Amino acid sequence: MKPFFIAGPCVIESIDVLQEVAEELLRISKKYQVRIIFKSSFDKANRTSIHSFRGPGLDKGLQMLSDIKSKYELELLTDIHESYQAIPCGEVVDVLQIPAFLCRQTDLLIAAAKTGKIVNIKKAQFLSGDDMQYPVQKVRESGNEKVWLTERGNTYGYNNLAVDFRNIADMKKYTDVVVMDCTHSVQRPGAAGGKTGGNREFVPAMALAAKAFGANGYFFEVHPDPDKALSDGPNMLYLKNFENVVKSLI
Numbered sequence: 001m002k003p004f005f006i007a008g009p010c011v012i013e014s015i016d017v018l019q020e021v022a023e024e025l026l027r028i029s030k031k032y033q034v035r036i037i038f039k040s041s042f043d044k045a046n047r048t049s050i051h052s053f054r055g056p057g058l059d060k061g062l063q064m065l066s067d068i069k070s071k072y073e074l075e076l077l078t079d080i081h082e083s084y085q086a087i088p089c090g091e092v093v094d095v096l097q098i099p100a101f102l103c104r105q106t107d108l109l110i111a112a113a114k115t116g117k118i119v120n121i122k123k124a125q126f127l128s129g130d131d132m133q134y135p136v137q138k139v140r141e142s143g144n145e146k147v148w149l150t151e152r153g154n155t156y157g158y159n160n161l162a163v164d165f166r167n168i169a170d171m172k173k174y175t176d177v178v179v180m181d182c183t184h185s186v187q188r189p190g191a192a193g194g195k196t197g198g199n200r201e202f203v204p205a206m207a208l209a210a211k212a213f214g215a216n217g218y219f220f221e222v223h224p225d226p227d228k229a230l231s232d233g234p235n236m237l238y239l240k241n242f243e244n245v246v247k248s249l250i
Contacts, residue, residue, distance in 0.1 A: 003211075003249055006077055006095075006120075006179065006219040007242065008039035010232040011055045012064055020224050021239060022072040028243050029074070032250060037095060038074040039221070040065065044231050045081040046101055048189075053230040058085060062092045077120065083111035090115030100124045100152055103135050113142035120148040122181065125155040125189075129170030136174045149174065150219060151210070152181035159188050163206065165213040172214060179217035180210030183235045198235025200226065204245050211249055218249060
């Protein structure tokens with residue numbers, strides 16, 4: 001199975017940022033003949049602080065994503081946090097993503113499943129790979145066989161994550177598609193004074209290690225200038241560096 005990529009800015013900041021990223025992703029996709037799914041969130045409901053930027057909201061955010069899809073013909077992925085968001089998001093995007101902290105929320109999983117879209121479930125920071133058989137079961141028993149799982153590290157003490165790459169092999173027992181979230185796995189949750197820190201310098205190595213353990217998809221948050229990004233800047237890749245990472249994986 002040829003590797004595929006999920007990439008884009010953490011949160012929708014502006015149409016200009018979305019277009020700049022989409023143009024580069026489309027160029028890379030055509031150059032290397034690889035599948036790249038554009039990712040961005042209309043709402044980051046799980047920010048550390050109530051004062052953190054969350055995004056433009058459901059209606060405006062989906063319109064902006066729809067515009068990107070129409071202009072660049074890229075597949076789309078976005079997060080949903082509440083059950084009512086599944087249907088409107090399913091009308092626009094190709095993949096509905098369940099955030100890690102919400103991967104056991106039964107009603108959310110059922111609502112996502114019933115859209116018929118691919119459901120990408122991120123493994124919670126407090127669960128093992130084997131624990132993810134149960135979220136998969138919830139989606140499948142709701143009538144949807146199109147379910148992916150994503151590894152994103154486990155809580156390791158306070159304000160830190162560690163990746164047990166054996167989780168990739170464990171999760172492949174329950175689905176054919178296991179994605180490595182290479183940027184969220186280098187986060188330092190809540191470690192930057194009311195914000196999440198991170199170590200983006202480790203992202204390329206995380207991807208290569210995941211490849212060795214059998215991952216077939218790779219998730220990267222990318223931004224033209226991560227140090228000025230409104231969410232997850234410390235762990236996002238510079239957009240200009242994304243092509244080299246793709247090359248290393250194909």
